[in-house]
Amino acid sequence: EIVLTQSPATLSLSPGERATLSCWASQSVSSNLAWYQHKPGQVPRLLIYDASNRAAGIPARFSGSGSGTDFTLTISSLEPEDFAVYYCQQRSKWPLTFGGGTKVEIK
Amino acid sequence: EVQLLESGGALVPPGGSLRLSCAASGFTFSIYSMTWVRQAPGKGLEWVSTIANGGGSTYFADSVKGRFTISRDNSKNTLYLQMNSLTAEDTAIYYCVKAKYASSSGIFDSWGQGTLVTVSS
Numbered sequence: 198e199i200v201l202t203q204s205p206a207t208l209s210l211s212p213g214e215r216a217t218l219s220c221w222a223s224q225s226v227s228s229n230l231a232w233y234q235h236k237p238g239q240v241p242r243l244l245i246y247d248a249s250n251r252a253a254g255i256p257a258r259f260s261g262s263g264s265g266t267d268f269t270l271t272i273s274s275l276e277p278e279d280f281a282v283y284y285c286q287q288r289s290k291w292p293l294t295f296g297g298g299t300k301v302e303i304k
Numbered sequence: 305e306v307q308l309l310e311s312g313g314a315l316v317p318p319g320g321s322l323r324l325s326c327a328a329s330g331f332t333f334s335i336y337s338m339t340w341v342r343q344a345p346g347k348g349l350e351w352v353s354t355i356a357n358g359g360g361s362t363y364f365a366d367s368v369k370g371r372f373t374i375s376r377d378n379s380k381n382t383l384y385l386q387m388n389s390l391t392a393e394d395t396a397i398y399y400c401v402k403a404k405y406a407s408s409s410g411i412f413d414s415w416g417q418g419t420l421v422t423v424s425s
Contacts, residue, residue, distance in 0.1 A: 198366070229410070231410075231411055231412070233349070233412070235349070240399065240415040240416070240417060240418065241341075241349065241399070241412070241415055242415075243404070243411065243412060243413045246404065246411045246413075247411075252404075252413060253413075282348075284348060284349050286349075286351075286410075286412075288408075288409070288410025288411060291363050292351060292363065292364075292365050292366065293339075293351040293354070293363075293410055294351065295348060295349045295350065295351060296348075297348050298348045298349075
């Protein structure tokens with residue numbers, strides 16, 4: 198099983214600041230990595246797929262990068278609605294796996 | 305507009321069984337693989353199972369293998385999850401999820417609202 202490790206577990210930032218979230222895979226997943234945003238009481242939302250492609254309707258302040266085992270989700274300037282939990286997920290090998298999540302909270 | 309409506313969640317005793325359903329609309333159900341993802345209270349997202357568009361291939365997390373069965377009825381645009389030998393660790397919100405592409409699974413672009421399964425005596 199491919200284990201995805203996200204860091205940090207919690208990120209405390211203020212609106213307008215830049216957020217950098219990391220996801221490491223225990224073995225190469227090539228570019229087969231997605232990022233999701235999950236807010237309390239809402240359903241998860243696809244942000245980024247195939248490491249760097251923004252999903253439909255996702256603002257340009259969200260960007261993804263990386264390949265192989267190291268990946269990054271960057272939010273260039275945090276908006277109030279961006280405070281949420283973010284998960285990475287790989288589809289390179291079965292079983293599909295999610296990372297443990299990074300909570301982006303208001304400082 | 306894609307709509308995924310789960311049903312069947314309930315309170316069930318340990319060792320019990322439950323079948324979840326997911327009614328799909330707004331897209332050509334029969335050409336997309338479908339997936340169940342769950343979230344236990346206070347925990348992260350966990351992939352549970354995926355079924356290919358024709359139903360011929362199925363995949364399961366180790367935590368549910370041998371206990372859960374995934375199936376679909378393309379004539380009814382409905383996805384199912386049969387859950388047997390339930391334990392407290394299966395307590396979670398179960399989401400029905402659609403793949404982004406008809407040609408591959410594993411990118412989850414549409415999610416249902418979820419249905420709550422509680423395993424407790």
